[in-house]
Amino acid sequence: MATAVVIGAGIAGLLTAKALEDKYSRVIVVERDRLPAEPEFRSGVPQGRHAHGLLLRGAQIMEDFFPGLRDELVAAGAQLMDAGEARVLTPYGWAAQGETGLPMLSVGRPFLETAIRHRVSAEFADNTNVVGFRFDGSTVDGVRVRPKDTGAEEVIEADLVVMAAGRSAKLPEWLKAAGVEVPEPVSVDSRTGYATRLYALPHNDKVAIGQLISAPVQRRGCSATRIEGGKLLVTLQGADGDHPSNDPEEFMAFARSLDVGLAEILDGLEPLTPIYLYARTASSMRAYEKVSDWPAGLIAVGDSVVTLNPLYGQGMTVAALEAELLSKHTDFSAEGVRAFQAALAKAVAGPWGMSAGADAQWAPDFKPGLMGKLMGRWQVALTQDVDMVRRFLSVMHLQAPPTSLIGPSALWRLRKAKISA
Structure with missing residues (x-):
């Protein structure tokens, strides 16, 4: 029985598991968190409380993988609207509004992740730490795991291992320990920070308000959208180190400093949560496709390869693009996995260029071309x-x-x- 093991049950890991369902008799997803039956925040997704953008391309791939997903999300309260209906303020004024034919889905990250996980047929080994790979020569043929309930190390044998554990993935350390030279990451940091709070929204009107951050003239921005459960998800954003605070008074002062009228909207709403902060927003990429002795039996996807500033909302869609690429890949030999890493690098080059290029403009010595x-x-x-x-x-x-x-x-x-x- 051919077995694939996916490390990580985030969006990248779940979509990867779906892409492998028809290729392997058994797909096992290993996750360090205990996975909840209902949508809720978990520590393994530290940015999960904050605004997430599901780009149209990503939504289309997810719908192809899980037919009827969008209707299910909308029926459960997710907001669907034409992207041209959003009220977005640029440094030069309000963006023109009108019909674009681009449907925009607004949904909380835990809600989306749970809906996808319930549609994936893989086995889940949750509440389990992965502590390394098992090697047979230069081939990864399993993962060493330690279930938190027992603390005893075990090995899950695999014909293919996919690293999808996110920004905190220990892939570089595990490869170095096996004698594989790994490239240093290329990183760009706009020093962006978030502060997010949920509010009760007492009506069902469509709400999508944003103020764009734009180097070097506009350090502060925001996103406020209606999501499932009659809630308004409000994320304040500050670039170049100008971060919002989790102090309620300072949070509102930051909101009042914006030009979209957000503070006036929030003044009449009931807060449902504390204010949560997040500032791990640097964009980075590792050129694993250039590793000449890349191990057979191993693939890396998602944030373990390329992390993008969440400000631009590309992460989930890039994960979907990678999963779509994997679903079409047929050769998992030693040469085949290396070919996949090269194809993945090509697929993420465009989003990386947009994200890193925008963040690079915050550098003091940046000169616009x-x-x-x-x-x-x-x-x-x-x-x-x-x-x-x-x-x-x-x-x-x-x-x-x-x-x-x-x-x-x-x-x-x-x-x-x-x-x-």
């Missing part, structure tokens, strides 16, 4: 032309390549955008 200047012109155009909003969102939602932002048609429209005096 032509693309940087064009992005400034794009922000102007977003306030004046709903078709430009659609084009821009299509790229942000990974529906269109970044090159479409500088095509002849787009450049002609950019020339028409006028900056107000």
Whole structure:
């Protein structure tokens, strides 16, 4: 019986398990947390309390994997609206509103993760720590685990092991211990921090309000969206070290410093939770595809390979892209797993470039090139032309390549955008 072991039961791990269901007789997902039956925050997903963006491309892949998922989420209270309905403030004014044909789903991370997990047929070994790989020569042929209930080390044998344990994955240490040279990560840090609180929303109106952070002129931003359970998920964001606080008075002072009227909305709402902070937002990437002696029997996905600043909402969608790639992959030989890592690196290059490129603009010595200047012109155009909003969102939602932002048609429209005096 061919067995695949997936380390981590987050979004990347769950989608990976789904991608492997038809390829392996047995798929086992090992998770250090005890997995709850109902949606709730767990420590293994430290950013789980905060706003999450499910980009359209990611939502489409998830729907392909789990037909009817979107309807299930909406029926349970998740908000579905056209992306052009959102009220978004750029440094140059409010983005134009109108029909874009891009459906935007707003849902809490624990709620989404639980809905997906209930649709995955893999076995789950939760409340279990993975303490390393087992090697047979240069091949990973199992994982060493220690269930928290017993504390005794065991081995789960596997024909394939997939590391999907997130930012805290110990993959580099385990590879180094096996004599495999691993590349140092390339990192970019905009020093962004979050503060999030849930509020009771006494009506069912669609709510999607945002203020964009934009280097170097706009350090503060926010996201406020209705999610399941009649709740308003409010996340305050501050870049370049200008972080919001978890003190209620300072939280509201930060909200009042914004220009979207958020504080006025919150003044009339009942808080449901304390204020939670998060600041591990650096973007980093490891070029595992360049490791010449990459072990057979091993694949790495998700944040263990590339971590993206959550500000841009790309993480879950990148995990979906990787799982889609894995679902189409058929060769899991030594050469095949290396080929997969190379294909994965190519697939995440676009999102990495957008995230890291935006964060790099906070560096004191950053000098904007032509693309940087064009992005400034794009922000102007977003306030004046709903078709430009659609084009821009299509790229942000990974529906269109970044090159479409500088095509002849787009450049002609950019020339028409006028900056107000």
